[in-house]
Amino acid sequence: MSGPGTPVRPTSILVVGATGTLGRQIVRRALDEGYDVRCLVRPRPAPADFLRDWGATVVNADLSKPETIPATLVGVHTVIDCATGRPEEPIKMVDWEGKVALIQCAKAMGIQKYVFYSIHNCDKHPEVPLMEIKYCTEKFLKDSGLTHIIIRLCGFMQGLIGQYAVPILEEKSVWGTDAPTRIAYMDTQDIARLTFIALRNENISGKILTFAGPRAWTTQEVITLCERLAGQDANVTTVPVSVLRFTRQLTWFFEWTNDVADRLAFSEVLTSDTVFSVLMTETYNLLGVDSKDIITLREIFAGLLHKHIEEIEGPESTIKAE
Template sequence: MKDNILVIGGTGKTGRKVASKLESLGHNVRIGSRSASLAFDWYLPETWTKTLQGMNKVYITFQPDLAVPGALEAIEELTRLAKKSKVKKLVLLSGKGEREAELCEQVVMHSGLDYTIVRASWFNQNFSESFFLEPILEGFVALPQADVKVPYVDTEDIADVAVAALLNDKHNGKIYQLTGPRAYTFKEVITEISEVTGRDIAFTPIALPAYVNVMKQQGVPSDFVWLIEYLFTEVLGNPANSEITNDIEYVLGRQPKDFSDYVKETAVTRVWSPKILA
């Protein structure tokens, strides 16, 4: 039996992979994004009802993060509208170790709908598709919390777990915490990328206040500065986030992708080649 599934954030890091996998399995997928023919915009709640119509399951990713102010109210309203629209199941992508995100999880968990919560550690792809990419291309990376180890998880693994959760009722009512098989410090990450690409990429520890000041001087939007400061203090500062779990193996029956394999695969695409800046 084929499902009608709305993928909110269907052009993002995990959403596009979830959508592609579902489509390959023959399900009817609606992309929830501002650029979609039936637009979905987190900042325009009036777009939500039409996007939900006719859908029986929803994969939810909130931009930029469930921890930001306003996210809880948005998830509350979306959940209310989903229930009104006869949606049967919600799968929420959340952040591992984010207390604010857990408030959003509670909304979904107490909605009366079937649900699965997918708490992910930081993505491998943050280094190739997000805010860590530019300094890597420039050859100089300065970050706070230099000694903290993070078990980075691959978005391919997250997408596979999300698809399994959407399609199989045995995952109803479950909370999965997704990590990679090994934890890395920022210096170890940059060393790995440097060695595989053959580039000289320097890493320097920096105090968080200094890092925040640099972002402000560069004109980074204040809400993004707030989010980065939150993530580096509340998330990376939480020792529990170094914990490695076996939830990916439990759900998928295989090991998660190792960060070193991600680096080797990604290096082939030349995304870390400086000429990309030209």
């Protein structure tokens, strides 16, 4: 905090959205690196005991109830904001109104640094509600005067595992599409690792970084990779782009939203000849990271395949598979 009193340790962080796909990797990485981790979690029927088991402190609050926020920020140096609204909620309630309240509280409480996750190209698609909200939140954060880092993401590799890799290995049907959209998925563990490297680099404060994986993939290329590694053809139902515009199949990999109106707007972007990727050379140099250390989609799927074979046939079969 900036006021008088006990100094706040730089290792004291609050992770907002800690139970999500990215949030839990942020928590794990932070704990592994020796941070004192507090997790803001909404009161829920199933408590987030796994976060406590890992060694984090869990505090209950709700971004849609601003009065619950200040107490969670006491003694916190850095806020890492991975949160997004639940599928059944109006999109503005958490992703705009809740974030505005959180940022305002962080400013009032003297938070030293704020990390915000956004979406790649959000400034170019105001017709997509969530992308517009992310861009507006970026601007609000900048105008707040908080020391901050904005990280724009393309997509999570983890979403592909349940959508394609596991069903193909289990010989179940999968959905395919002829959409030309290419997405440079990144492993959430790499996102977490790069986040903390950026956090420790004072030269990055106030910057917008975009994290993208080593290669941009179409849906069909992802399926083909799974088939090649599994050594078997997938049972693919190919749905034309025109049909996908009215389904939820195109937005699962972002894990940003399930809101119907937003989903339809997303599909207009994702069925166009768009590439959700960016050259990472400058970012790697800035962070002092070797591109060879970034996990590829092939490595993720190959590791999953070996684990699957070992579970079914025993350890010896994994050696044969290699």
